[in-house]
Amino acid sequence: MPAKKATTKLETVEPLGLRVLLRKDEDRKRTKSGIHLPDKIEIPTITGRIVAVSLQIESDDDWPLARYDKVLFNPKHAVPVDFEGDNRLFVVPVEDIVAVFRREG
Secondary structure, three states, X not given: OOOOOXXXXXXXXXXXXXXXXXXXXXXXXXXXXOXXXXXXXXXXXXXXXXXXXXXXXXXXXXXXXXXXXXXXXOHHHOEEEOOOOOOOEEEEEHHHEEEEEOOOO
């Protein structure tokens, strides 16, 4: 009798090294002036929210990044994570995060 193959459902993704896991913002379908774009055309976004940071970044004061920060990133080295159906999760090297959006006060 063949052995049953055990299937393990993944629950979390933890980035390693100097990397963060982020959820890319939705591509826009409308311009700032209100023009609605056809379905095949989108304005690409390179912003997203940090979902998780690696332990190495968490313990390093040189990288002021935290969970839920909104960031601007260079997508060149972003690695897509096929973890959820929407395919908007990416592991991004911390060097590719070029800005963090913060509120004053």
